[in-house]
Amino acid sequence: MDLLTDEEIAAALASLPGWKRTGDVITRSVELADFRAAMLFTGAVAYLAEDANHHPDIAIAWNRVTLTLSTHSAGGLTAADIALAGRIDALG
Amino acid sequence: MDLLTDEEIAAALASLPGWKRTGDVITRSVELADFRAAMLFTGAVAYLAEDANHHPDIAIAWNRVTLTLSTHSAGGLTAADIALAGRIDALG
Numbered sequence: 001m002d003l004l005t006d007e008e009i010a011a012a013l014a015s016l017p018g019w020k021r022t023g024d025v026i027t028r029s030v031e032l033a034d035f036r037a038a039m040l041f042t043g044a045v046a047y048l049a050e051d052a053n054h055h056p057d058i059a060i061a062w063n064r065v066t067l068t069l070s071t072h073s074a075g076g077l078t079a080a081d082i083a084l085a086g087r088i089d090a091l092g
Numbered sequence: 093m094d095l096l097t098d099e100e101i102a103a104a105l106a107s108l109p110g111w112k113r114t115g116d117v118i119t120r121s122v123e124l125a126d127f128r129a130a131m132l133f134t135g136a137v138a139y140l141a142e143d144a145n146h147h148p149d150i151a152i153a154w155n156r157v158t159l160t161l162s163t164h165s166a167g168g169l170t171a172a173d174i175a176l177a178g179r180i181d182a183l184g
Contacts, residue, residue, distance in 0.1 A: 057153045058151070059151045
């Protein structure tokens with residue numbers, strides 16, 4: 001899978017307002033009601049990740065879930081990261 | 093809840109070989125078969141955390157789950173951390 005250019009990444013993130021780029025990764029931090037809600041959200045993300053065969057790093061700190069996406073095999077950001085970010089945002 | 097002394101923490105960790113202390117926290121990193129197995133392990137940890145009303149920070153990176161325990165309200169390590177670490181280890 002091809003790496004996206006800086007311009008392609010910036011254009012994609014314009015439609016993904018919760019996500020921020022830091023170098024070769026994009027991250028989104030979501031605050032839920034409590035730990036249980038954070039785990040349920042994580043379960044939904046995990047389902048989408050398995051479906052896409054593309055897995056974010058996931059950090060859970062009580063009611064906060066931080067997701068980090070990158071395509072390690074490509075060494076940076078690809079269309080797979082943007083696609084999964086979009087599906088995660090569609091969870092609401 | 094009272095903070096444990098350095099000696100009490102060292103004594104407790106002698107029975108919890110997977111856990112390492114770094115300052116005010118203890119951590120354990122577990123490698124599972126794959127992402128699905130990591131999520132199932134995380135679910136079991138989450139159940140124990142809710143049962144104990146004490147929640148580790150959880151970081152999932154594909155097949156690796158890293159747990160970090162501390163008692164934020166006490167500003168360091170307490171018996172609650174040691175007890176939950178023991179219950180997590182009892183998962184096998």
